[in-house]
Amino acid sequence: MGLAKRVIPCLDVTAGRVVKGTNFINLRDAGDPVEIARRYDEQGADELVFLDITASSDRRDIILHIVEACASQVFIPLTVGGGVRSANDVRRLLNAGADKVSMNTAAINNPDLVAETSAKVGNQCIVVAIDAKLTKPGRWTVYTHGGRTPTGIDAIEWARKAQTLGAGEILLTSMDCDGTRNGFDLKLTRAVSDALDIPVIASGGVGSLEHLAEGVIEGRADAVLAASIFHLGEYTVGQAKTHMQRRGIEVRL
Amino acid sequence: MASGVIAVVDYGMGNLRSVQQALARVAKGGDVVVTSKASVISRAERVVFPGQGAMPDCMRELDARGLRDAVLEAAKNKPFLGICIGQQMLFEYSEEGGVPGLGIFPGRVRRFPVEKMRGGDGVRLKVPHMGWNRVVQARLHPLWNGIDDGARFYFVHSYYADPADFSTVAGVTDYGLPFPSATARDNIFAIQCHPEKSAQTGLAFLSNFICWSP
Numbered sequence: 001m002g003l004a005k006r007v008i009p010c011l012d013v014t015a016g017r018v019v020k021g022t023n024f025i026n027l028r029d030a031g032d033p034v035e036i037a038r039r040y041d042e043q044g045a046d047e048l049v050f051l052d053i054t055a056s057s058d059r060r061d062i063i064l065h066i067v068e069a070c071a072s073q074v075f076i077p078l079t080v081g082g083g084v085r086s087a088n089d090v091r092r093l094l095n096a097g098a099d100k101v102s103m104n105t106a107a108i109n110n111p112d113l114v115a116e117t118s119a120k121v122g123n124q125c126i127v128v129a130i131d132a133k134l135t136k137p138g139r140w141t142v143y144t145h146g147g148r149t150p151t152g153i154d155a156i157e158w159a160r161k162a163q164t165l166g167a168g169e170i171l172l173t174s175m176d177c178d179g180t181r182n183g184f185d186l187k188l189t190r191a192v193s194d195a196l197d198i199p200v201i202a203s204g205g206v207g208s209l210e211h212l213a214e215g216v217i218e219g220r221a222d223a224v225l226a227a228s229i230f231h232l233g234e235y236t237v238g239q240a241k242t243h244m245q246r247r248g249i250e251v252r253l
Numbered sequence: 254m255a256s257g258v259i260a261v262v263d264y265g266m267g268n269l270r271s272v273q274q275a276l277a278r279v280a281k282g283g284d285v286v287v288t289s290k291a292s293v294i295s296r297a298e299r300v301v302f303p304g305q306g307a308m309p310d311c312m313r314e315l316d317a318r319g320l321r322d323a324v325l326e327a328a329k330n331k332p333f334l335g336i337c338i339g340q341q342m343l344f345e346y347s348e349e350g351g352v353p354g355l356g357i358f359p360g361r362v363r364r365f366p367v368e369k370m371r372g373g374d375g376v377r378l379k380v381p382h383m384g385w386n387r388v389v390q391a392r393l394h395p396l397w398n399g400i401d402d403g404a405r406f407y408f409v410h411s412y413y414a415d416p417a418d419f420s421t422v423a424g425v426t427d428y429g430l431p432f433p434s435a436t437a438r439d440n441i442f443a444i445q446c447h448p449e450k451s452a453q454t455g456l457a458f459l460s461n462f463i464c465w466s467p
Binding site: 003119 | 380452
């Protein structure tokens with residue numbers, strides 16, 4: 001008996017509301033972030049991830065207020081990402097109450113940002129998010145800007161580099177699977193997890209409780225992230241964990 | 254009981270908001286103050302000593318702010334809670350950067366041997382040790398009141414304390430090897446995990462600290 005595999009609901013937030021899209025487009029309103037965060041905490045979520053997908057820069061500070069409100073009511077770890085560009089962005093989110101900050105495009109464009117912030121706040125606070133797409137069998141390419149821009153960079157190589165730079169964790173999203181509800185890209189998850197010493201959160205594609213179990217058993221993920229199956233009330237986090245436990249996975253119940 | 258000030262020692266390493274808010278939630282009228290003033294620490298009824306980041310930086314910043322003596326003094330006579338790096342700093346020496354700690358507990362801080370670590374299923378264990386793990390209570394202690402033996406707390410760390418005096422061990426966690434996730438002596442309790450991020454279990458633990466009269 002030891003460390004539990006984590007179940008992490010993800011809240012995509014724009015302009016103060018939680019939304020869920022399919023393959024990075026078609027957003028649907030799913031509710032108030034703080035209320036949803038509190039519900040997930042009660043259901044036994046191990047952590048929460050807020051991804052700020054607000055497009056307009058003048059509304060970006062709304063996320064800080066949401067993080068503040070959430071951190072004063074929910075006493076589980078909170079990761080915040082989306083649009084993080086500078087060490088100052090990292091500092092402001094941590095000061096607002098985030099425990100970890102996730103970087104995606106900025107980390108690719110400026111790898112020094114990962115090194116600099118990690119050295120300053122500790123690698124436990126720095127998550128590098130990778131959006132990856134299958135380009136040929138066994139090879140995945142990193143995309144940036146919310147999945148719009150191919151970089152030509154190999155996802156496994158980038159994950160290794162992010163670890164070396166000082167990432168404490170990788171949030172790995174398969175763009176091919178995200179929003180499909182057909183399950184994680186297990187080959188991608190396994191390849192990245194096996195290549196790293198740091199934990200990997202599998203993301204993208206969960207449509208059933210068995211998908212979560214597969215992510216851990218076959219994908220060897222340290223944590224599994226899902227959005228729509230929880231937001232739309234199909235399953236509770238508790239049901240997800242009970243299912244995983246039945247499949248022999250150690251969880252916090 | 255919780256009439257006095259609860260001082261959270263701020264030496265400029267990381268964000269103490271979570272610690273402050275979790276303590277405020279359970280303080281029942283107690284005044285939770287995040288401070289970098291030695292005088293506030295000296296007057297406080299009880300002291301929380303958190304830590305984030307790398308231990309060499311933490312030790313350097315503690316000294317840069319002239320807080321070492323106030324912390325050592327508080328650890329002599331008032332309810333004192335070390336959290337995470339705040340536990341590690343109480344030991345004599347850390348392998349992280351090869352720096353001396355405050356030397357309140359005999360022993361060293363060591364890095365998890367990542368290349369050797371395997372779980373029960375033979376799968377490699379990741380470092381940092383990140384997530385919810387069990388704390389097995391090594392002995393009775395007022396800070397464990399109402400908390401299940403083996404309850405899960407939230408951890409995130411790459412180094413662990415290795416005490417020279419086993420009578421200080423108050424809790425044990427298994428991650429590739431058993432390590433003392435809680436150490437205690439007299440008025441001092443120190444814990445590697447983050448009670449402020451450990452949901453109801455963590456709040457219950459902090460509430461016990463607020464009410465503790467060692």
